[in-house]
Amino acid sequence: MFRFRLSLVLPLAAALVLALWPLVWAEADLYFQVFGMACFYGVLAVAWNIYALSGAISLGHAAFFGLGAYGSALMSCYLQWSPAVTVPLGAVAGAAYGVLWGLLFKNLRGVYLGLATLASVEIPKVIIDNWSSFTFGSLGVVGIAPLPDLRLGGLELAFGTSLKAQYYLLLLFLALAGLVHRYSLVSRWGWALRAMRENETAAAMLGVEVFRHRLQALLLSSYLTGLCGALYAHLLGLIEPALVFSLHISALPLVLSIFGGRFLTWGPILGALILYPLDQLLLQPQFPTGHAALYGLVIVLTILFCPQGVAPWLRKLRQIAWN
């Protein structure tokens, strides 16, 4: 009983801290930005992990990210629709590519799947690079509409300009992603993913519809990643193929998830909330050029010394503290 309550209380407490600290410390734009982006990468990590839960390690999620970013940016640019519409619609471009993967890579596993996903990022990237008349080519899209402001009674949320408002938006996005992740772990559907991850042949013979469930996971994963890309385009105001289809975008969610712990509800989120601020606040000021190497180092150390990630450690600490 206590364990159940504690497992609920801790994330709630963490959520409260994340939600309330800006009230105490009102003018901290740097921290709003850093922790806002930490939440953003937390969503990206969750999105990546949902597909990974079905036993498929992707090295190409930048494809969904880039397509979501371009889908929303171009729609907003040509049709002048509000980002409130183009973000959810643009992300469909990512999901559509996800379904294509699911069908084409149906029989690929392990290393072969990894290579295929890695290579498949190049296709949309090259097309967007070269179709200049429509996509503005390698110069990218600039002057993308910022997120619209929202008025709730007397409360004005300037998502386009206020870093604090953006922080809250991204925190909410992360909370929703956290619920989706939890569902992907503990629901019946989550057990189907787990079964196929642990032994695909056995799962299939016990009635788990491996192909269908994995495709659903990929659909959800690619749509969420497309949403991230679309939000990114409007938060930043400019995108270019080399940026949104970069290897960094594919690798980061993998690193964050593995560091945090892939099989615990809060694992990937924890990874993002620890590593991204660590990188941005401590390492980047010290080593402006080499700080990205952190992620490389972290992944090597994690895989070598705690392949389950840090979340299980925290869980153990909690149990020790409790007893």
Next chain:
Amino acid sequence: MAAKAASNCLELRHISKSFQERRVLADVSLVVREGEIFGLIGPNGAGKTTLFNIITGLVRADEGQVLFHGQDITHWPPPRICHAGIARALQLPAPFPEMTGLENVLIGCWFGKRQAAAPDSEAQARELLARVGLQGKEEVPAGQLNLIDKRRLEVARALATRPHLLLLDEIAAGLSPAAVKQTAELVTALRDQGLTLLVTDHYLNLTLQVSDRVAALDQGEIITVGSPREVVRHPEVASAYLGTREAKTLPEAAP
């Protein structure tokens, strides 16, 4: 059900399969009747496991058909075959290693048949574990069980899908005489409950003891089908097992 009682449960028609030019199954035809224990005997490498793989949809036959209750299931994917009512315990156990024994069985309860969502799957899963002799090991991660217990778990998990037809591959392999006796009792009890069973073995004892009918498979061909008594007396069966042909190991010498 009464009308079905006399009918065929599983029918294999002219199944052939080659792996890289090597003929592993050659024109195999068999009928398993509703409610019987059907034994498939044959030395190592005879093609028994391959035949099971074809029935459960893991391997595609080059030619031939598989009929289950008269329905052609030849090219169905494995989950659909499971939902139709065929379950199998693998020769090499394939547990979900990080899940507990109980969770392994629950996967079978939850996904085995879509229509009948059992109200209390956990109680059912515990009962099945006890039935195969795994009581007290419900919470052990399946990857940590020993080989014998993993094989028992295979059976419990297969039963959890509520099958009509249960395929047991190498039921006696590695078992102590006491465990062989338990397995024989379990198999017979399942048959008496109304299940149809297709069992293989490269040792003859258990299969011959429990089976209602037996087929002997050698080098991918059915040599003979009949009662256990008839089959052991068949001269070709004797030669297949006594190793009069070259490159044939004695069944007792195999691991």
